[in-house]
Amino acid sequence: MAAFAPSLVTMNHAINIMQQALNGVKVLDFTQLLQGPYATQMLGDLGADVIKIEKPGSGDIYRSMTFFNQWVGGDESLCFLPWNRNKRSLAIDLKSTETVEIIRGLIKQADIIVENFRPGVMERLGYGYDTCNELNPGIIYCSATGWGADGPYQNRPGQDLLVQGLAGVVMASGKQSDGPVAVGTALSDQLGALHIVYGVLAALYHREQTGRGQRVEVNLLQSVLAYSMQDFFTVQNGARAFTRPESGIAHPGNGAPFGIYPTADGYLSIAMNPWPKVVEALDEPTLMRFNDPQVLFDRRDEIYDHIATITLTRKTEEWLEIMLALDLWVAPVNEQKAVENDPQVQYLQAFREIEHPKAGRIRVTDVPIRLSETPGDIKRPPPLIGQHSREILEEYGISGEDIDHLLKTGVVTEEAVG
Amino acid sequence: MAAFAPSLVTMNHAINIMQQALNGVKVLDFTQLLQGPYATQMLGDLGADVIKIEKPGSGDIYRSMTFFNQWVGGDESLCFLPWNRNKRSLAIDLKSTETVEIIRGLIKQADIIVENFRPGVMERLGYGYDTCNELNPGIIYCSATGWGADGPYQNRPGQDLLVQGLAGVVMASGKQSDGPVAVGTALSDQLGALHIVYGVLAALYHREQTGRGQRVEVNLLQSVLAYSMQDFFTVQNGARAFTRPESGIAHPGNGAPFGIYPTADGYLSIAMNPWPKVVEALDEPTLMRFNDPQVLFDRRDEIYDHIATITLTRKTEEWLEIMLALDLWVAPVNEQKAVENDPQVQYLQAFREIEHPKAGRIRVTDVPIRLSETPGDIKRPPPLIGQHSREILEEYGISGEDIDHLLKTGVVTEEAVG
Structure with missing residues (x-):
C-alpha cells in the first residue's frame, strides 16, 4: 500500500462516523434514464450521499416513461422507481444564470460527478470536465455515453437496444433461424452502470493515494464488448464463428446437454x-x-x-x-413472478418492502452484496422531484430568503411529501 | 471526505510511483472458471498486482474447457485466455503441509483475497475469513458463490445457466411461445464479476478511511436479481406480468416500434x-x-x-x-464477426493484439473504460500454469534452495516460457 498510515485518533473518529463503506462520499448526479441512475444508486446503497440534479417541474425523463402505460400511486413510474432510492433530489435549472454560483458551489464540495448527457452538453452548460477540475482538482468526473465521447457516432443516439444490435450480442441468444434476438432487459444500460461504478471507485482509491481526481469515460458499447469478451475472443482467434442451436441448447459454443428442458410441470x-x-x-x-x-x-x-x-x-x-x-x-426454472417464492431467494431476503410517499409500500430488490462491517442499506425511497431542494440548498449555505426567491422564479422547484 | 489530507511530499511521491489507479494493491486470487477470474482481471487492468493461485500441474479448471473442442497454440483454451491477462500465476498445492507458511505469508501481505470455491472449502483448507482476518486485519476477503454462502441451496452446484433459469431471466428474451430462452453468454458469471469489483473497491475505500478490512459476499443469484431490478419491480408492484411478444419486438414491456427489423441486406x-x-x-x-x-x-x-x-x-x-x-x-445490427470492423469500434480501438508465449499473437478486448490520469492497460498476457511461481516465491522471501525443494516435491510447479 502506497501511503496508508492513519493515526489512531483518525481511525477512531472514522470508525465512529462510518457505518457504510461510502459514507462521506458526495456524489453529484446529473444523470437520467437507466445507466447513470443505476450506477449512482449502487453508490448510494453503500452510503454515498447522492444528490440527484433534476429538471425543475418535470424531473428525470424516466419519470414519464413506464411499462404497459401503467403507473403506481397515481403517476409514479415502474421504470423510474427501481433505480433511484438512496438519493436526494434537487430540482434546479442548469441553464439559468441565477443558478450558476450554486451549482459551482456544489461542484466544489463534491467527490464524484456522474453525467450522461450527449457529448458536449455539459461543456455548453458550463460544467464540463475542465471547469469542474479547475473548481475542484480532486473531482472524479464520470461521463457516460452510448458510443463514446467522440468518434464517428459521437452525435448519434446511443441507447440500450441500439448498442445490443451493433455489438452483436443479439446474435448470441435464441435460435439461429430466428435472426437477431435482443436480450429482453436493459443489458447495455445495466452493464454500463456497473462499469461506471468500477471506474469511479478505482479513481476514488487513486485519489486517496494522490489527492488527484480525474476524468472517467464509460460507454455502453465498450461495456457490452467487454461483457462479450469470451465470445469475441473465440470469433477473432478461433477458426469458426458461433452458430446458434435450433433447440433449447443454451449457448452457441456448447454441446448437449447444456440447456433448458421441459418437464411434466415446468x-x-x-x-x-x-x-x-x-x-x-x-x-x-x-x-x-x-x-x-x-x-x-x-x-x-x-x-x-x-x-x-x-x-x-x-x-x-x-x-x-x-x-x-x-x-x-x-x-x-422459475417464472419471474415465482422467483420471490423460491426458498433460496427467500432465505437471502433478496427483496424487501419500503415506504414511498406517493406509491405507498413498494417491493424492491435489496442491496445484492453483503459487506460484513459496513452493510449496504436502503435508507431513502426514490425522491419526489425536488423533494430535497430546500434542504440541500440550506446545507450549501444558501439563505432562506434566497431559496424562496429561487422557488418563486421557478429555477428551483420542490415537491412536498404528503 | 472523512480523513483526507495528504502532505505535498506524500502526494509527489505517490504521483511518481502510481501510473495506474490500483497500483500497489495486492490481490490473492483463489478463483477459477469465469466469475472470479473476470473480476480479478478487471482489477489487474487498472494496475493491481494479481497473483493467481493455481493447482500444480493442471491449473485453473477453465484451462481444460473450450468451445467447439478447439484450441489455440496447441492446448490453450478459448475460454480461459479472455479472462486472465494482467495476472501472474503461482501454482501451489493448497492441501500440503509444506505450503502452509508460504500461503500465510502471502495472506499477511495481501490487500484483497477473492475466492469462488463452494461454501466451506476455504475454511477446510485453513484459509477461511476468520483465519485471514487474524493474520491481516486489513484484509478484504471476497467470497463469490452461486447461491450465497448459506441457505437451502448452499451445497447445490451454482452455475451461470442454472442461475439464469432460477432467477427467471430466461423468461425475458425471445418469444413467449418459445418457453425459456437463456442469454447465450455467461450473463450471471459476468454480472457476478462486476459485483465483486463493486464490493471489493468500496471495501478498499472504506479501509483507506479506517484501516479495517472486512468480508465481502457476492453471489450470482443476487447479482442477476439486481440486474433484473426493473423487471422484478414491475412484476411485484404492477398489476400484470410480462408477456413476451411473438415478433421481433425487443422487450416484453415495450410496444412497437421498439425492435429489430430485417432490411434488404441485414x-x-x-x-x-x-x-x-x-x-x-x-x-x-x-x-x-x-x-x-x-x-x-x-x-x-x-x-x-x-x-x-x-x-x-x-x-x-x-x-x-x-x-x-x-x-x-x-x-x-452487426454479426459478431463484423463488430470489429464497425467504424466506431475501430475508432475506439476496442480490440487490440497481444503476444502470448504459446498462443502467439492473440486479439483481445481492450480495457473498456478510460481514466484520464491513470489509464488501464494490458501489461501481461494470460500466464502459463505457474509461470511466475519462482518469481513470486522469491519476492516473498523464500530461498532459492527452498523453492527448488518445493518444485522437486511437486507442491509447486512452474511452466517455462518458450
Whole structure:
C-alpha cells in the first residue's frame, strides 16, 4: 500500500462516523434514464450521499416513461422507481444564470460527478470536465455515453437496444433461424452502470493515494464488448464463428446437454455434466452412443430432443431429486413472478418492502452484496422531484430568503411529501 | 471526505510511483472458471498486482474447457485466455503441509483475497475469513458463490445457466411461445464479476478511511436479481406480468416500434421513437392509424409485421440515412464477426493484439473504460500454469534452495516460457 498510515485518533473518529463503506462520499448526479441512475444508486446503497440534479417541474425523463402505460400511486413510474432510492433530489435549472454560483458551489464540495448527457452538453452548460477540475482538482468526473465521447457516432443516439444490435450480442441468444434476438432487459444500460461504478471507485482509491481526481469515460458499447469478451475472443482467434442451436441448447459454443428442458410441470436447467452421469439419471442406456465431446456438440439439437422426450415424463422436483443425488449440475426454472417464492431467494431476503410517499409500500430488490462491517442499506425511497431542494440548498449555505426567491422564479422547484 | 489530507511530499511521491489507479494493491486470487477470474482481471487492468493461485500441474479448471473442442497454440483454451491477462500465476498445492507458511505469508501481505470455491472449502483448507482476518486485519476477503454462502441451496452446484433459469431471466428474451430462452453468454458469471469489483473497491475505500478490512459476499443469484431490478419491480408492484411478444419486438414491456427489423441486406434496430416520425421515415401515412401508446403496445406484433414489410425494401445504410436525418433512434445490427470492423469500434480501438508465449499473437478486448490520469492497460498476457511461481516465491522471501525443494516435491510447479 502506497501511503496508508492513519493515526489512531483518525481511525477512531472514522470508525465512529462510518457505518457504510461510502459514507462521506458526495456524489453529484446529473444523470437520467437507466445507466447513470443505476450506477449512482449502487453508490448510494453503500452510503454515498447522492444528490440527484433534476429538471425543475418535470424531473428525470424516466419519470414519464413506464411499462404497459401503467403507473403506481397515481403517476409514479415502474421504470423510474427501481433505480433511484438512496438519493436526494434537487430540482434546479442548469441553464439559468441565477443558478450558476450554486451549482459551482456544489461542484466544489463534491467527490464524484456522474453525467450522461450527449457529448458536449455539459461543456455548453458550463460544467464540463475542465471547469469542474479547475473548481475542484480532486473531482472524479464520470461521463457516460452510448458510443463514446467522440468518434464517428459521437452525435448519434446511443441507447440500450441500439448498442445490443451493433455489438452483436443479439446474435448470441435464441435460435439461429430466428435472426437477431435482443436480450429482453436493459443489458447495455445495466452493464454500463456497473462499469461506471468500477471506474469511479478505482479513481476514488487513486485519489486517496494522490489527492488527484480525474476524468472517467464509460460507454455502453465498450461495456457490452467487454461483457462479450469470451465470445469475441473465440470469433477473432478461433477458426469458426458461433452458430446458434435450433433447440433449447443454451449457448452457441456448447454441446448437449447444456440447456433448458421441459418437464411434466415446468422446466429444468441442465448445465455442463459428464455425459455418462446424465445418461444414468435419464435411465436410458442407449444414449451412451453419443458419448463423445465432438458428437455432443455436432448433434446437439438431435440429442436435445432425445433428452427432452424423457424429461417430459417427470416433474421438475422429481428430476432434481434424482439428478442432485448424482451431483449433476441442475436447477429449477422459475417464472419471474415465482422467483420471490423460491426458498433460496427467500432465505437471502433478496427483496424487501419500503415506504414511498406517493406509491405507498413498494417491493424492491435489496442491496445484492453483503459487506460484513459496513452493510449496504436502503435508507431513502426514490425522491419526489425536488423533494430535497430546500434542504440541500440550506446545507450549501444558501439563505432562506434566497431559496424562496429561487422557488418563486421557478429555477428551483420542490415537491412536498404528503 | 472523512480523513483526507495528504502532505505535498506524500502526494509527489505517490504521483511518481502510481501510473495506474490500483497500483500497489495486492490481490490473492483463489478463483477459477469465469466469475472470479473476470473480476480479478478487471482489477489487474487498472494496475493491481494479481497473483493467481493455481493447482500444480493442471491449473485453473477453465484451462481444460473450450468451445467447439478447439484450441489455440496447441492446448490453450478459448475460454480461459479472455479472462486472465494482467495476472501472474503461482501454482501451489493448497492441501500440503509444506505450503502452509508460504500461503500465510502471502495472506499477511495481501490487500484483497477473492475466492469462488463452494461454501466451506476455504475454511477446510485453513484459509477461511476468520483465519485471514487474524493474520491481516486489513484484509478484504471476497467470497463469490452461486447461491450465497448459506441457505437451502448452499451445497447445490451454482452455475451461470442454472442461475439464469432460477432467477427467471430466461423468461425475458425471445418469444413467449418459445418457453425459456437463456442469454447465450455467461450473463450471471459476468454480472457476478462486476459485483465483486463493486464490493471489493468500496471495501478498499472504506479501509483507506479506517484501516479495517472486512468480508465481502457476492453471489450470482443476487447479482442477476439486481440486474433484473426493473423487471422484478414491475412484476411485484404492477398489476400484470410480462408477456413476451411473438415478433421481433425487443422487450416484453415495450410496444412497437421498439425492435429489430430485417432490411434488404441485414438488420436495423429501431428504439423508442415518436410514432409520427417513424411513419414519416417509412413513408406510409396509413400507419398513423396506430398512433396511440396503448395500441402500439397491445397490437405490437401486428405493427411489427407492417414495419418489417417496409424495412425489407431498402438496405440498412439507406434506412440509417433517412432515419438519422429525422433524429430517430436507430442503429445497424452487426454479426459478431463484423463488430470489429464497425467504424466506431475501430475508432475506439476496442480490440487490440497481444503476444502470448504459446498462443502467439492473440486479439483481445481492450480495457473498456478510460481514466484520464491513470489509464488501464494490458501489461501481461494470460500466464502459463505457474509461470511466475519462482518469481513470486522469491519476492516473498523464500530461498532459492527452498523453492527448488518445493518444485522437486511437486507442491509447486512452474511452466517455462518458450
